[in-house]
Amino acid sequence: MAEVISVSALNRYVKMRLDADDVLFDLALRGEIANFVQNARSGHCYFTLRDDACSVKAVMFRSDAARLAFRPQEGMRVVVRCRATLYERDGAFQLYVNAMFPDGMGAAQLALEQLKEKLAKEGLFDPEHKKPLPAFPQCIGVVTSKTGAALQDIRNVIGRRWPAAKLLLCPVTVQGFEAAQQVADAIRRLDQRRDVDEIIVARGGGSREDLWVFNAEVIARAAFRCKKPLISAIGHEIDYTILDFVADQRAPTPSAAAELAVPDRAEQKRILLELQQNIRKNMQNRLDLCYNGLEQYNYVLEQHLPDRLLQKNAAALQQLQDSIRAQLREKETDASRQLQHAAVLADSLNPYRVLARGYAMMTTEKGKILSEGALQPEQTVYIRSASRRARCRVEAVEELNENT
Template sequence: MANVITVTALNRYVKTLLERDSVLTDVALRGEISNFTNHYKTGHFYFSLKDEQCSVKAVMFRRDAQNLAFMPQNGMRVIVRCRISLFERDGAFQVYVEDMFPDGIGAMQMAFEQLKEKLDKEGLFAPEHKKPLPAMPKCVGLVTSKTGAALQDILNVTQRRYPIARFLLYSVTVQGNEAAPEIANAITRLDKGGRVDVIIVARGGGSREDLWVFNNESIARAAFASSTPVVSAVGHEIDFSILDFVADLRAPTPSAAAELVMPDMEAELREIRRSYSNICKEIQNRLQLCYNRVRDIEAAPQLAAARSLPLGLLRELSEKADAARAAMHGKMDAAKGRVAHAAMLCGSLSPYSVLARGYSIARKAGSVLKSSADASEGDRVEVQLAAGRLSCRVETIITEEEL
């Protein structure tokens, strides 16, 4: 006869078997929600997941439920990440849900609208919270994948428009279960670090499922809390995410984000040259006016009468005239100083000033070479110098490891 055991021992044994099965510790389960209950005291979600033939009881504890970007509803099709176990007291086989995602366009759109309405009511989309972008950022924070096309698009546009820009890359996963906390953490750390003037969150195009992570509430709240301006550059022009509504500026593509954030250096240089020319003309005009006024005063009858004044009065007039000339020269020196400062700024922005210090730029087929790996032996390259260019052929390549 078999050994006699208690019900408690049986349930505990079955629970142990289930929890020791590695297959059942991390399961992705698809089903339709039914009998959904949001427990008003504990905040736990209790529901069933069913398909055409079967159903299973499920629970999602408050610590996981409060991170959802939407509120589950009866009839909604979802995919859940869960572990399988046994509720020992009742001997109830059930799944313990750790995360949940809408399954299908209808469910995704419902979840999107729920979160959008919630955050809008809290004021996260309000225009008065939008921060202006810096006119000439010194350092730009990038939150994107280091291997993605979005990063290369941004770098290519920057090289053309504003090659003196610096970047601080925070590489993250841009889709999947781990992406949302990584992206939210990256925004927060770049903002708190104080080293960047603007943050671009970027990802190339993809399906709606691929881009769904950017509808995560934690990312939206991190962007809203950032004191550094945040630019959303996710997907293509037709794609919209919750991050687009919260960010200080929405760019339709990563390339467009670079266009909006980076000033056109050539246009800025032209503006500096125009301002310099206008300042010089203004100084000349004012000098001419001063000269004409002095000439008119010297020719005035009152000056002739003044020459007959007593010596003490003539000396006082001469001192006041000297003081007036000194004041005029002081203003001229200050104006010249401002002109010189503008000229120095113009020169510092020019990439040719870097070349004049002995540096050069190597290009192959019009593209700038940044690494020896970008060229091969026998390639024709063009070397830009401060004065003129050289057309060269690559004879030998020395890698960084060989230096």
């Protein structure tokens, strides 16, 4: 009869046998991810790896998951490096995954596509965020290697097209582990300078791996936050990076970026010459119009003989003046006659003329004429004649009738 053992002993024995098998200690398995969950607190990933017939549970601890270059998704086919053993507490056979790669697509490319999708959803590629390039920049910031061909290409093109522009180089490493952070920091430093009008981020041609650093999220976000217009010029015409989608302008080469950044001196000269010719032409047209108008006025003056018109109008004016003067004299005579008549009438009504004929009138001390109804006994009045005045005192006032 078999020895009776505990469940714990059984699980411990099976785990020991599995761990002792070198084949199970380092496996490379291909399968499809199902039921993928990443614990928010611990960071560990739990999922099932399955094929058409079977499935097995798997776990990937946080330290290994942090090295993933892509985001595992439900239904994704992957290849995992792992060890197979028994989870002793539950008696569950499972995989402990230490590395994972997309099956059929490179991890880096998958990570790139996922980053593009993430940034696009956040609006970093939207056209409404693109800033126009300045028409006549005075200072251009350049982010590139100080020893690379890209810098020399930019210098040559700008020196030929618009030598008035000043170049301000912020040298960086354009490949390697530290390159992404250096490029992002350089963009921020140039953006903070007041004298910089626009920024060119450039790198010469190279392999796809050489240009991969410009797909970094830190560079994309630095370019999006940049307030100065930014031109991306990475690699050759067929090469595209994340930075190209975020930048305000994308140039296929560093030389093309320099052409976008500054105007063409020869073209500007041609435009100025054309403007000068148009101005001269417009001025000549205006002079011609003025000359033609002057000729018309001369013709009108000759036809109407100004001297004759002046003489005719002068005679009419003299006649009008004579008529006005006659009317004024007549009105003056009538007014004088009326004034004399009014003076005679006024003189005849002058009360002092009546006094000259022997009459007198009673007044107050201040000369106000008193009517008969104003007389009162004991009142002092003044009797006024033509040349004398007498002060009198009224003793009594008597009413007179017509027969008295």
